[in-house]
Amino acid sequence: MNILFLMIISPQIEANPNLYTELMEEFRDEGHEVYVAAIDEKKNGRQTRISMEKGIRILHIRTGNLFNVNPIEKGLTTLSxxxxxxxxxxxxxxxxxxxxVMMPTPPITFAPAMDYIKKRDGAKAYLILRDIFPQNAKDLNLMNNELLFQFFRTKEKAMYKVSDFIGCMSQGNIDYVLRHNPEVDKSKLELLPNWSKFSPEEDKTDLKIDYKAKYGIEGKFVCIFGGNIGWPQELEFLLELVMAVKERKEIVFLIVGKGIMKPKIEKIIQTENLTNVYLRDYLPKEDYDGLVAQCDVGLINLDRRFTIPNIPSKTTGYFKAGIPILASIDANTDYGKILDEAKAGLWSVTGDLxxxxKNLLYFMEHPEETKQMGRNGKNYLKEYLSVTKAYNTIMRHFNG
Incomplete structure (x- = not known):
């Protein structure tokens, strides 16, 4: 089969693998021809072109600027x-x-391209539903104009209509889509949890480098957060936890990432003189993966205002590393149920300090149970969240 991925970011299959590049490679390894179309912002100064990486053809389409620009420019680019x-x-x-043709969200404005390929080639369209926009923006008070909200809701509904299959992260996602979009045929929707590639080599725990020592946190109980520092994460509440345990000198928090809320987080750390939290922009991938595997707890944070069920993709990274998860989540997500099912961590509602x-200190005081939760997460990943399982879920629509 010829498979087309529509992507908002050009994949860096070698340098920066993620769940989508892993799925592309899985299709390739199963004998399919894999093609990608992805944006290339005009600020990069390049024209539309095709490149080849690891046997996958990538069409880089010159578009307007989308990232780190003002909301008007971002909106116009999105619509185009x-x-x-x-x-x-x-x-x-x-x-x-x-x-x-496959498309993950965001964005929601690829529907015309999906529809074009469907009509031109008789292809099937598979939507990998991750962000539910525009409701997520409305929840965070980033979209307060009702006319604009309804405009994007129309785009969202058009996306559901053109999709033949819709893969959702959790049952909560499926229920949400059907509840708010009763016109969608429920047979379109299926469970497609976040996935990860897992090789036997990654099962080894005998890392030769002491990454805690390398980054000056040896002998500490380390809680790590890696990823976007933005509105959806509400890391201000994480800092409330940091303050609540600042007398416990053996506990440190490591935040690795960038995002629009990072300056605010930095200011709180400075103002409150929080010496038990470290903030870093970036770590080399090998160092980051190795450090996560040697940390004691992986942090998941979600803003309390969300009304949609979010399932953070960094979960699979923590599961792969074999560390338990400490989650602070909104009341509307079913993430906690998934964590309980996997027996891979503890959770509470954001705002319940x-x-x-209490959950953090449980990890501190029960080291054997904590390690077992980490092992449970790794086993859950292998059994239920492999990239092969995701591939098979999608391909069952085409196999007989």
Whole structure:
């Protein structure tokens, strides 16, 4: 089969693998021809072009600027993506007949490109639903204009309509989509949890480098957060936990990442003189993966205002590393149920500082149970969240 992925970010299959590049490689390894169409912002100064990486053809489509720009420019670029992608596919992939076109959210404006390939080639369209936009933006008070909200809701509904199959992260996601979009045929929706590639080599725990020592946190009980520091994470509440245990000198928090809320987090750390938290922009991938595996707890944080069920993708990274999860989540997600099912961590609702602190101290005071939770997460990943399982879920629609 010829498979087309529509992506908001050009994949760096070698340098920066993620769940989508792993799925691309799984399709390739199963004998399919894999094609990608992805944006290339005009600020990069490049024209539309095709490259090849690890046997996968990538069409880099020149678009407007989307990241780290003002909201108006970002909005205009977002709205233009469907047309620009349709044009790029027509010009560069005209000789390819696609069998399946896949699109993860965000964004929600690729529907015209999906529809074009469906009609041109008779392809099936598979939506990998991750962010539920625009409701997530409304929850965080980032979209208060009702006309604008309804406009994007129309785009969201068009995306559901053009999709033949919709893979959702959790049962809560499925229930949410059906509850708020009763016109969607429920047979379209299926469970497609976040996945990860896991090789036998990654099961080894005998790392030759002491990463805690390398980064000056040896002998400490380390809680690590890695990823976007933005509105959805509400890391201000994590800092409340940091303050609540600052007398416990053996506990440190390591935050690795960038994002729009990072300056605010830095200011709170400085103002409160929090010496038990370390903030870093970036670590080399090998160092980050090795450090996570040697940390004691992986942190998951979600803003209390969310009304949609979010399932943070960094969970699979913690599971792969074999460390338990300490989660602070909104009341509307079913993430806690998944964590309980895996027996891989403890959770509380964002805002409940007493339970949050209690859960952290439980990890401190029960080292054997804590290690077992880490092992449980790794086993859960192997059994239920492998990239092969995700591939099979998608391909069952085409196998007989």
């Amino acid at each position: 993506l469907g047309g620009l992608f349709r044009k790029g596919l027509r010009e560069y992939y005209s000789q390819v007949k696609f069998d399946l 007493e339970t949050y602190k």
